[in-house]
Amino acid sequence: MSPARKIVTFDGPFRMHRAGGVLQSPTLAYETWGELNSARDNAILIFTGLSPSAHATSCAEDPAPGWWEDMIGSGLPIDTDRFFVICVNSLGSCFGSTGPASFDPETGKRYRLKFPVLTLEDVAESAWLVVQYLGIDKLHTVVGCSMGGMTGLALCVRHPESTRSFVSISSATRALPFSIAVRSLQREMIRSDPKWKKGNYKSGNPPITGQRLARKLGMITYRSAEEWVQRFGRERSTTHARIEDQFSAEFAVESYLENHANKFTGAFDPNCYLYLSHASDLFDLAEYGGSLDAGFRRLNLERTLVIGVRTDILFPLDQQRELAAGFEKVCDDAQLVELDCIRGHDSFLVEMDAFRPVLCDFLM
Amino acid sequence: MSPARKIVTFDGPFRMHRAGGVLQSPTLAYETWGELNSARDNAILIFTGLSPSAHATSCAEDPAPGWWEDMIGSGLPIDTDRFFVICVNSLGSCFGSTGPASFDPETGKRYRLKFPVLTLEDVAESAWLVVQYLGIDKLHTVVGCSMGGMTGLALCVRHPESTRSFVSISSATRALPFSIAVRSLQREMIRSDPKWKKGNYKSGNPPITGQRLARKLGMITYRSAEEWVQRFGRERSTTHARIEDQFSAEFAVESYLENHANKFTGAFDPNCYLYLSHASDLFDLAEYGGSLDAGFRRLNLERTLVIGVRTDILFPLDQQRELAAGFEKVCDDAQLVELDCIRGHDSFLVEMDAFRPVLCDFLM
Numbered sequence: 001m002s003p004a005r006k007i008v009t010f011d012g013p014f015r016m017h018r019a020g021g022v023l024q025s026p027t028l029a030y031e032t033w034g035e036l037n038s039a040r041d042n043a044i045l046i047f048t049g050l051s052p053s054a055h056a057t058s059c060a061e062d063p064a065p066g067w068w069e070d071m072i073g074s075g076l077p078i079d080t081d082r083f084f085v086i087c088v089n090s091l092g093s094c095f096g097s098t099g100p101a102s103f104d105p106e107t108g109k110r111y112r113l114k115f116p117v118l119t120l121e122d123v124a125e126s127a128w129l130v131v132q133y134l135g136i137d138k139l140h141t142v143v144g145c146s147m148g149g150m151t152g153l154a155l156c157v158r159h160p161e162s163t164r165s166f167v168s169i170s171s172a173t174r175a176l177p178f179s180i181a182v183r184s185l186q187r188e189m190i191r192s193d194p195k196w197k198k199g200n201y202k203s204g205n206p207p208i209t210g211q212r213l214a215r216k217l218g219m220i221t222y223r224s225a226e227e228w229v230q231r232f233g234r235e236r237s238t239t240h241a242r243i244e245d246q247f248s249a250e251f252a253v254e255s256y257l258e259n260h261a262n263k264f265t266g267a268f269d270p271n272c273y274l275y276l277s278h279a280s281d282l283f284d285l286a287e288y289g290g291s292l293d294a295g296f297r298r299l300n301l302e303r304t305l306v307i308g309v310r311t312d313i314l315f316p317l318d319q320q321r322e323l324a325a326g327f328e329k330v331c332d333d334a335q336l337v338e339l340d341c342i343r344g345h346d347s348f349l350v351e352m353d354a355f356r357p358v359l360c361d362f363l364m
Numbered sequence: 365m366s367p368a369r370k371i372v373t374f375d376g377p378f379r380m381h382r383a384g385g386v387l388q389s390p391t392l393a394y395e396t397w398g399e400l401n402s403a404r405d406n407a408i409l410i411f412t413g414l415s416p417s418a419h420a421t422s423c424a425e426d427p428a429p430g431w432w433e434d435m436i437g438s439g440l441p442i443d444t445d446r447f448f449v450i451c452v453n454s455l456g457s458c459f460g461s462t463g464p465a466s467f468d469p470e471t472g473k474r475y476r477l478k479f480p481v482l483t484l485e486d487v488a489e490s491a492w493l494v495v496q497y498l499g500i501d502k503l504h505t506v507v508g509c510s511m512g513g514m515t516g517l518a519l520c521v522r523h524p525e526s527t528r529s530f531v532s533i534s535s536a537t538r539a540l541p542f543s544i545a546v547r548s549l550q551r552e553m554i555r556s557d558p559k560w561k562k563g564n565y566k567s568g569n570p571p572i573t574g575q576r577l578a579r580k581l582g583m584i585t586y587r588s589a590e591e592w593v594q595r596f597g598r599e600r601s602t603t604h605a606r607i608e609d610q611f612s613a614e615f616a617v618e619s620y621l622e623n624h625a626n627k628f629t630g631a632f633d634p635n636c637y638l639y640l641s642h643a644s645d646l647f648d649l650a651e652y653g654g655s656l657d658a659g660f661r662r663l664n665l666e667r668t669l670v671i672g673v674r675t676d677i678l679f680p681l682d683q684q685r686e687l688a689a690g691f692e693k694v695c696d697d698a699q700l701v702e703l704d705c706i707r708g709h710d711s712f713l714v715e716m717d718a719f720r721p722v723l724c725d726f727l728m
Contacts, residue, residue: 117610176589177595178588181580185577212556234541251541
């Protein structure tokens, strides 16, 4: 647990977006950087993708690099000398916020599959509680990456006065069938692992095999074919020659996936993963008013920025253009930036030289 | 077993391409349509993708539709009134040809993982034995689809006098890392299923769970995101409302994958799948002479046709262009046709109206 992590528990029932779901007194973990000014109008809220914690960048109390270390800080695009930056660990996650791996105060046992159906609306509403708790009525900017972009949309459509500006990075108005299929299959990999035990795995014995498979499929869709041609081509793995099994990793790309799967496994609770993955499928801006246009009309944003990447197959450019076109109809200052990065959906985490100037210009 | 299926066993050792591998007296299953002319110069050999049998089209002895029913027959592009058409079940498969599910004559037990490492060179060489057995010295045309296109290249580069023309459909000079990663993960899904038992599953109890996952990932890469947007959008599954489990198929695309997985499972032997999938990763035209250019220079083809599809992510257009450019350097009549089909890699099986005229023109 990060020493910089702050915790707030909201006493009483938290009503979930899907009918009937209630959480008793959920806890939210968050981190902040910079100072809230006296006008309380310099706050930026960051919504994460599916797996990160609230530790978006390092600080004095916790010098460990955050997941967006090169984007947030003194003199960086999300400049902590000017902005009060908040990152909340998503409701349903496992890094301090209440989720399926947390203990249900009513039973004293972990929620597991008794956790109510999670939606991105719940993630947004719970983060909004944190913002209000911090004494902020209106945010300067909401920044949402990947799943977090949809979470941000959920906040903006439900609380049109919550923020002046919105930045969507490699996200969408809603998931399309390719992404739904990929995530559904990832969930099935975990659920098919006998160790999953319908969510009742022992904490020391999680469904690692399913998690490894799901992570590998994740990596295949987070990066791009083009990057891998340049990076690996048909290069052989250095370990293969020593292994008898003909089906062991023979190509460098197979070893790469193996290494990534090994890093991820154990770092994320499988049930939390299932809930957040499912929530990503469920969100649809068109549910607000019956159409995307109606959804967009409910927004009240002064400025918007949509950033997408040419090689992203999970949230492809078409979806970036749809999002930008929707903002354009309802917002005077709506920008779209299409980046020519080759690292696919993950580019916003790894191609910082491409992303930094765009965020910098927008927040200047 | 199709009543139209013919069988030939080649007595003696068959030396495999990878050092040391030997099969004793392998059997090949094949079907033929039309008549070999007196000059013996009207034969077309079809190399299949990973999973089809030799039953490419129906005939009097077996009226069941074949996997390329609308392409082969009287008056169709591969016209059985003019051509003697041969389709061989790939060595390593499980529809009559010797493969990991066959009984090893030396032990009386199934080969399973004792089957030697399979390459597309072995598939090509064994099919070439069938062609020679049928009394044919030189083919009119080799047609290879998907994996079969690489098998066809293997034949043409190793036996430059084997055919006058070559048609490659949605194939490549070699697999690139994205496709290798996808296939490697599909194999891992099967190998991770506890029922796989290192290849020693019981015939009534195969690793169905792994096969289902692998098939679903297959479908995700065989079709296209664009098709699915048009076909499914965010349509809900009709069965979901009745099911309690929140992770059951909620979207139509999930039910679609489920139905396809159910159809495929049980139809293909898991070990055979592993061997053929692995063989698809291994082939590389550049191994002939040390570079792709050198590989192409070994060919001796009068006419070539490369067909690719814009939405194919497994064998993308770039690879079609690379293949066509290579042919152009060594062959006077080299054509490339890029089709605007939306059904991805599978288009050659389902968008027959787009493919038929192209094949028809070439074979006219």
